[in-house]
Amino acid sequence: MLKMHKVRKSFRTDTIETHALRDFNLEVKEGEFIAVTGPSGSGKTTFLNIAGLLEAHSGGQYLLDGDDVSGLNDRQRSRLRNEKIGFIFQGFNLIPDLNLFDNIDVPLRYRGFKASERRRRIDKVLQQVGLAARAKYLPSQLSGGQQQRIAIARALAGEPRFLLADEPTGNLDSLMARQVMELLELVNDWGTTIVMVTHDPDLARRAERNIQIVDGQVADLEYHANPAALSA
Amino acid sequence: MLELRPILSALWQSKTAALLIALQLMLTLTIVSNAALFIHNRQEKIARPTGMAEKDILAVNFSALAKNYEMPAAVDADLALIRSIPSVIEATHSHKIPLSGSGESLSLFLEPNANKGGFSASYFYVGAGVTEALGMELIAGRDFKATDVQVGDHTSRNTLNAVIVTQQFARQLYPDAHAVGKYLYTGNNNQPIKIIGIVARNLGPHLHQAMAGNTVFFPQLMVVDGSASMTYLVRSEPGQLQEVFNQLEGKLRVRDPQRIISLRTLEAYKKRSYRADNTTIEVLATVITLLATIIALGILGLTSFWVSQRRKQIGVRRALGASRRAIARYFLIENLMVAGTGIALGLAAAQLANKVLVMYFNQPALPLPLLLGCALILLVISLGAALSPALRAANISPALATRSV
Secondary structure: OEEEEEEEEEEEOOOOEEEEEEEEEEEEOOOOEEEEEOOOOOOHHHHHHHHOOOOOOOEEEEEEOOEEOOOOOHHHHHHHHHHHEEEEOOOOOOOOOOOHHHHHHHHHHHHOOOHHHHHHHHHHHHHHOOOHHHOOOOHHHOOHHHHHHHHHHHHHHOOOOEEEEEOOOOOOOHHHHHHHHHHHHHHHHOOOEEEEEOOOHHHHHHOOEEEEEEOOEEEEEEEOOOHHHHHO | OOOHHHHHHHHHHOHHHHHHHHHHHHHHHHHHHHHHHHHHHHHHHHHOOOOOOHHHEEEEEEEEOOOOOOHHHHHHHHHHHHHOOOOEEEEEEEOOOOOOOOOEEEEEEOOOOOOOOOEEEEEEEEOOOHHHHHOOOEEEEOOOOHHHOEEEOHHHHHHOOEEEEEHHHHHHHOOOOOOOOOEEEEOOOOOOEEEEEEEOOOOOOOOOOOOOOOEEEEEEEEOOOOOOEEEEEEEEOOOOHHHHHHHHHHHHHHHOOOEEEEEEEHHHHHHHHOHHHHHHHHHHHHHHHHHHHHHHHHHHHHHHHHHHHOHHHHHHHHHOOOOHHHHHHHHHHHHHHHHHHHHHHHHHHHHHHHHHHHHHHOOOOOOHHHHHHHHHHHHHHHHHHHHHHHHHHHOOOHHHHHOOO
16 A cells, blocks of 8 residues: 655755655555654654655655655646545644535545535535534534544545544544544544554554654554454 | 635635725726726827827917018018928918917808807918918818918908818808808808818817817918017928928028027927826826725735635645645635626726716716726736735645644
């Protein structure tokens, strides 16, 4: 699904060059649920940005679904993001001016679906996250947990094969965090590959595999034989 | 894919700012279209043909210092001298200068001894060859000959016997008949004045009067007791006016040094007469430019504000699959909706304002093509102003979506 080989990412100012990722190697298989942990500034967000095609890498090879994404132009990267990747952000990142229906509709419009198809998908994901009755609400009228469920619905509406979650429970209390986590596990059970960046070791342990990034490199890989047991 | 409904929803959340810009556009279109109409009419008025070759005509004034000046002899000698200059086509004397704003008018009648129902016209007392000297197109009859010209003053009207009129005036006198050979009369007078020629056009001395174009020429050398002033109208070959100007003053001074001579082109008189119109045009054009600049800055400011306010949102949209082009298009469509609303309101308001101007200020009706043209220009200005912030928005990185600020 995702394969990074000796991926590098550096940021350069006039006087300083910072290496956010150095010879970064990782392979994520179809259907996996991976947690990415690491201290602040270790390169987690940079990894997430590169994996999600939000930023280009400086060197190395990144294969997404077997295709090398190096050298794609903005339009191709945008289309690939839209079709294959779903995003869940720590701050939910719902568009405050749009109601829930329209928020979920945003990536579907960029995909070019007809109105009837968009409506079918939106209704379906709203049902899945249990907020079908609030389609016309504005994000500000929802709790944090509900907003994150809408963000997940938005990510799922395009039926992506790959879900990137950036601290998806970081802004939620423990009850809501657990609900969101259960929803992500359900999504993973449907076959969607999930890569989740988190600071929370308890959440990380619920993933199939835990990757720790330190100084821009994969420092440790920890496998959980039965992640479902941990969540029980 | 166009995002009209989501854009409308987003606009609804910032409706006050959007409404203010729309209202500003409405007012701008109302003022600009009516000001443009005003300018258009003034320009049309200035551009209308005078019926004369004013670019090639000099008006030469002199005042003799000597007492008991022998005017007829002086005029004959001066005109002979002027006509001897190689680039001069023709010259004549005139008691007033066309296009100068200074002139006289009278009423002419179709019947003798009448004093009611006359036709008003500006008049000039001129010499032989006036049509050639002014470059007027003689469309019927003939020009004045030297033998037609009498010497006289304002009291000599009852001895006038020939006149050349403009076509405009001839049509008023005889709408259904050929005017050449017909007779006119000055008021309370039975002296017939024969129409011997018709010229295509001559706006006369007063460019701003409704009767401009009702012009007649009488063959008379105007000699007023106690005054020793005269005007010559001299037409040069095209492009040779400066050369004639340079020669004329010196030659006239040499012929008679005891005179004050001044020369000015007919074009200069025309410019002076239209000075107020030109100033009005400049003021209105400045107002239009200022209003367009203000609206452009307003839209630039508002769109820039919206872009900076929605940086995170733009990053999220990019992360969700929006291309740079889609982001730029979003802001341009948003701007188009605001501008379109303002302009639609402006189209109605401009016509309403014009109706008031027509009703109370005697202004012409606003032609639809002019109004639509102004609307289109404002729309282009609006989109142009939004383009830079829209492109800036398009360059926002999708990685902004994962940043916490």
